[in-house]
Amino acid sequence: MRKTRLDTARIRAARRVIDPVFLDSPLYRCEALEPALGCAVSIKLETANPVRSFKARGTEVVASLLADSDARAVVCASAGNLGQALAWSGRGRGLDVTVVASRFATAAKLDRIRALEARLELVDGDHELARERAAALARYEGIRLLEDSLDIETCEGAATIGLELVDTAPSFDTVLIALGGGALATGVGHVVKALAPGVEVICVQPLGAPAMTHSWRQRRVVTTDSTETIADGVAGRCPVPAALTDLLLVADDAVLVQEASIITGMRMFLDHAGLVVEPSAALGVAAILEDRDRFAGRHIVTIVCGSNVDVDAYHHWVGAASL
Amino acid sequence: MRKTRLDTARIRAARRVIDPVFLDSPLYRCEALEPALGCAVSIKLETANPVRSFKARGTEVVASLLADSDARAVVCASAGNLGQALAWSGRGRGLDVTVVASRFATAAKLDRIRALEARLELVDGDHELARERAAALARYEGIRLLEDSLDIETCEGAATIGLELVDTAPSFDTVLIALGGGALATGVGHVVKALAPGVEVICVQPLGAPAMTHSWRQRRVVTTDSTETIADGVAGRCPVPAALTDLLLVADDAVLVQEASIITGMRMFLDHAGLVVEPSAALGVAAILEDRDRFAGRHIVTIVCGSNVDVDAYHHWVGAASL
Numbered sequence: 081m082r083k084t085r086l087d088t089a090r091i092r093a094a095r096r097v098i099d100p101v102f103l104d105s106p107l108y109r110c111e112a113l114e115p116a117l118g119c120a121v122s123i124k125l126e127t128a129n130p131v132r133s134f135k136a137r138g139t140e141v142v143a144s145l146l147a148d149s150d151a152r153a154v155v156c157a158s159a160g161n162l163g164q165a166l167a168w169s170g171r172g173r174g175l176d177v178t179v180v181a182s183r184f185a186t187a188a189k190l191d192r193i194r195a196l197e198a199r200l201e202l203v204d205g206d207h208e209l210a211r212e213r214a215a216a217l218a219r220y221e222g223i224r225l226l227e228d229s230l231d232i233e234t235c236e237g238a239a240t241i242g243l244e245l246v247d248t249a250p251s252f253d254t255v256l257i258a259l260g261g262g263a264l265a266t267g268v269g270h271v272v273k274a275l276a277p278g279v280e281v282i283c284v285q286p287l288g289a290p291a292m293t294h295s296w297r298q299r300r301v302v303t304t305d306s307t308e309t310i311a312d313g314v315a316g317r318c319p320v321p322a323a324l325t326d327l328l329l330v331a332d333d334a335v336l337v338q339e340a341s342i343i344t345g346m347r348m349f350l351d352h353a354g355l356v357v358e359p360s361a362a363l364g365v366a367a368i369l370e371d372r373d374r375f376a377g378r379h380i381v382t383i384v385c386g387s388n389v390d391v392d393a394y395h396h397w398v399g400a401a402s403l
Numbered sequence: 404m405r406k407t408r409l410d411t412a413r414i415r416a417a418r419r420v421i422d423p424v425f426l427d428s429p430l431y432r433c434e435a436l437e438p439a440l441g442c443a444v445s446i447k448l449e450t451a452n453p454v455r456s457f458k459a460r461g462t463e464v465v466a467s468l469l470a471d472s473d474a475r476a477v478v479c480a481s482a483g484n485l486g487q488a489l490a491w492s493g494r495g496r497g498l499d500v501t502v503v504a505s506r507f508a509t510a511a512k513l514d515r516i517r518a519l520e521a522r523l524e525l526v527d528g529d530h531e532l533a534r535e536r537a538a539a540l541a542r543y544e545g546i547r548l549l550e551d552s553l554d555i556e557t558c559e560g561a562a563t564i565g566l567e568l569v570d571t572a573p574s575f576d577t578v579l580i581a582l583g584g585g586a587l588a589t590g591v592g593h594v595v596k597a598l599a600p601g602v603e604v605i606c607v608q609p610l611g612a613p614a615m616t617h618s619w620r621q622r623r624v625v626t627t628d629s630t631e632t633i634a635d636g637v638a639g640r641c642p643v644p645a646a647l648t649d650l651l652l653v654a655d656d657a658v659l660v661q662e663a664s665i666i667t668g669m670r671m672f673l674d675h676a677g678l679v680v681e682p683s684a685a686l687g688v689a690a691i692l693e694d695r696d697r698f699a700g701r702h703i704v705t706i707v708c709g710s711n712v713d714v715d716a717y718h719h720w721v722g723a724a725s726l
Contacts, residue, residue, distance in 0.1 A: 101431050106451035108424050112515065125451050128429035132677050192435065354455055354679040354710035387677035395722065 084326040085232055086270040091239040094137075097144035098240065099172075102129050102136045105241075107248050107381075112352040117365065118372045120379040122252060124245060126386065127357065131192070133313075133386035135165035138237025138263065142226055143169035145233065152176055156226040157214035159207050159260075159312050160189025161386050162234075166226060167196035178223075180214040182206050186312050186358075188390045206307065208317050229261030229323040238264045242271025245381060252279060253378040256364030258385050259283035259292050259334060260314030262323030268383065269330030283327070283334040284363035286342065289315040293334040295324050310397070311342060313360035313386055341366035347398045349384070356394065358386045407649040408555055409593040414562040417460075420467040421563065422495075425452050425459045428564075430571050430704075435675040440688065441695045443702040445575060447568060449709065450680065454515070456636075456709035458488035461560025461586065465549055466492035468556065475499055479549040480537035482530050482635050483512025484709050485557075489549060490519035501546075503537040505529050509635050509681075511713050529630065531640050552584030552646040561587045565594025568704060575602060576701040579687030581708050582606035582615050582657060583637030585646030591706065592653030606650070606657040607686035609665065612638040616657040618647050633720070634665060636683035636709055664689035670721045672707070679717065681709045 095103060106125040113121045126134035139162065146154055153176040156166050163179030170177035179193050183202040193200050201217070203209045211227070218225035228234050245255065245268070255272060257265045269281040285293045288309035294302040301324055307315040327334075345362030349355040364382030368375050418426060429448040436444045449457035462485065469477055476499040479489050486502030493500035502516050506525040516523050524540070526532045534550075541548030551557050568578065568591070578595060580588045592604040608616045611632035617625040624647055630638040650657075668685030672678040687705030691698050 101429075104427065106424075106429065108451070108453050111453065111518065127677060128431070128448050128451055130431050130434065195434065350679065351714045354450060354712065356673065356677040356679060389677065391674045399718065399722070 082329050084266060084270045084329050085322060086235055086239055086267065086326070088271060088274050091236050091243060091271060094141045094236045095240050095243065098137055098140040098237065102140060103240065104244060105129070107244065110353050113348060113365070116348060116352070117368045117375070119368065119375040119377060122379065122381045123353070124241060124381055124383045126241070126384055127361070131161070131165045131168050132388050133161040133165065134238060134241060134264065134383070135161045136168055137240050138234035139165040139169040141233040141237045142166070142231065143173050143175060146175055146224060147173040151224050153178070153221065153223040154226055155180065155214050155217050155223055156228070157181070157207065157210040159315065160185050160193070161313055161388060162228050163193045163198065164189055164196060164388070167193050167198035171197055178217060180210045180217065182210050186388060186390050189388050192388070206317070207315060229263040230320045234263040235267040237267070239267030239271050241383060242268040246271060246275045251379070252381045254280040254282055254375065254380050256367055256380060256382040257281065257283050258314055258360045258363045258383065259285040260360065261316055261320060262292060262327050264383065264385060266323055266326040266330055270326070273330045280332045281330055282367065283331050284367040285314060285334065285336055286311045286363070287336040287338055290336050291317050292319045292324065292327070293336050295319045296327055296331060296334040299328060309359070310339060311359035311363065313358060314363070335367050337363060337366040337370055341369045343397050344369055350398050355384065356387045356389065357384050358389045361385045361387065405652050407589060407593045407652050408645060409558055409562055409590065409649070411594060411597050414559050414566060414594060417464045417559045418563050418566065421460055421463040421560065425463060426563065427567060428452070430567065433676050436671060436688070439671060439675070440691045440698070442691065442698040442700060445702065445704045446676070447564060447704055447706045449564070449707055450684070454484070454488045454491050455711050456484040456488065457561060457564060457587065457706070458484045459491055460563050461557035462488040462492040464556040464560045465489070465554065466496050466498060469498055469547060470496040474547050476501070476544065476546040477549055478503065478537050478540050478546055479551070480504070480530065480533035482638065483508050483516070484636055484711060485551050486516045486521065487512055487519060487711070490516050490521035494520055501540060503533045503540065505533050509711060509713050512711050515711070529640070530638060552586040553643045557586040558590040560590070562590030562594050564706060565591040569594060569598045574702070575704045577603040577605055577698065577703050579690055579703060579705040580604065580606050581637055581683045581686045581706065582608040583683065584639055584643060585615060585650050587706065587708060589646055589649040589653055593649070596653045603655045604653055605690065606654050607690040608637060608657065608659055609634045609686070610659045610661055613659050614640050615642045615647065615650070616659055618642045619650055619654060619657040622651060632682070633662060634682035634686065636681060637686070658690050660686060660689040660693055664692045666720050667692055673721050678707065679710045679712065680707050681712050684708045684710065
């Protein structure tokens with residue numbers, strides 16, 4: 081394949097600087113989900129760690145590099161999971177971490193960022209405004225700006241999931257990956273295409289936050305004016321060009337799903353797998369629900385990328401039909 | 404220490420016959436639980452696997468031995484988790500598995516046993532009647548009876564958790580272990596006392612199913628007439644003498660907790676850790692809640708031993724105060 085920005089040897093090296101608590105996450109068949117989905121389903125569970133998402137794989141790489149340099153401070157924009165992960169990784173290495181987030185971000189994520197002793201600055205707008213503010217802060221303070229999906233460490237960290245899939249999983253046909261900025265999809269996609277090229281890489285995004293999917297389909301950056309989805313972790317409007325270029329090289333498809341399917345997916349994880357997942361983590365199951373014929377009889381791996389939810393919202397989403 | 408029935412070298416050997424999907428389960432600090440508990444809390448998470456409990460560590464050992472022998476069939480009594488695990492382990496090795504359970508057992512557990520192609524026989528009584536019926540079936544059919552906590556493989560399998568705690572965890576002060584028949588407590592307790600003797604081993608049982616705790620305290624088998632607890636996984640009335648003998652050698656304490664504390668613990672796992680746990684898995688947190696002073700400032704490891712719940716009951720337990 082044409083070359084992405086990623087390099088498999090560098091990804092293997094990245095594993096060595098990531099705290100083992102984030103590595104070798106559970107990967108297992110979840111048969112209880114299968115009757116309703118009509119295919120074999122394996123879960124790669126990225127929630128059973130101190131920050132309840134995969135994001136620390138990348139922030140461990142970044143923080144490790146910063147700690148080895150003269151840098152003592154770093155700032156990022158985040159919908160919440162990246163910020164929480166950077167706060168965790170930075171705290172352990174004596175870094176000053178600043179996180180800029182939308183004031184509409186998931187409260188539980190913001191609470192955890194504060195609890196992890198990061199400086200949290202809220203902006204009165206969406207994630208794209210938080211990105212602008214973080215960039216301005218970095219310039220003004222002369223500190224490192226960590227940009228998700230643009231900075232290669234975020235992609236390399238996520239890509240270590242791909243190594244674990246390829247090394248551990250029995251043969252599987254398709255991996256379903258939540259698509260936001262693209263770090264997870266390009267990282268995992270790169271490794272899968274490099275080491276298990278027969279496996280199909282399908283990205284899944286909400287219909288209400290389709291910028292990257294539209295960009296992938298049109299092979300050029302397409303922005304949107306707004307987002308409307310409960311999947312806060314993937315709700316960007318302005319794709320990173322370099323991430324799109326990589327995504328075009330590794331993704332076999334990018335699909336959009338409805339909010340109702342995301343909610344059904346979250347409820348299925350709770351009812352049949354005993355797993356709390358945040359909306360972004362249910363995108364893969366939502367994609368299967370919306371196109372059972374496409375996946376019938378195949379063996380799907382879906383990456384359960386996070387579990388940080390506001391409890392009240394979560395009860396509201398999953399409660400009704402279960403009670 | 405005086406010798407239990409367990410042997411650390413045999414436990415290490417047991418690891419080699421257990422499907423890796425059940426090994427090296429997540430172990431991580433859960434800081435979000437800590438403000439409410441007043442101590443450092445690490446979780447050993449035994450729910451992120453195909454049977455959602457630790458029991459397959461033991462059934463893998465048993466099924467592996469049976470598959471290497473002439474035996475083609477095995478029967479066990481189970482509150483649900485052992486049966487599910489034996490069904491999983493037996494299916495992969497071509498064994499005929501029969502599970503005897505109370506008709507009052509958790510429906511989700513019974514459903515999974517059936518889904519895993521085991522023969523399920525229900526008795527119109529509690530778990531002790533199921534044990535009698537399983538023993539009768541084994542005699543009548545001339546097949547292997549697997550007895551939880553009595554058969555050493557069930558203890559050795561559980562003990563592999565202890566190896567992972569001792570090998571992986573940063574120093575911790577206390578391990579809190581759900582106490583039912585005793586396999587988990589004696590297995591983990593044996594390894595901890597052998598390899599990390601400074602660590603305190605505390606067993607936790609519901610006030611409504613206190614037989615083993617009373618037995619431990621009185622140093623003789625004490626039975627009870629009934630049980631009254633939502634913690635179905637530990638609700639036995641007739642302790643196994645050999646398990647008690649071992650428990651007396653490895654447990655520093657055995658405590659009883661109230662149902663309300665178990666429910667609060669389950670709710671805390673959901674609200675603060677994003678984890679669905681079954682009642683037995685919340686016993687450790689319940690013990691901290693009931694005696695915060697005892698654990699203040701210490702580093703506690705609690706084994707989250709299962710997540711198999713009936714969804715409606717679970718919503719009933721955790722829903723009220725969260726909404």
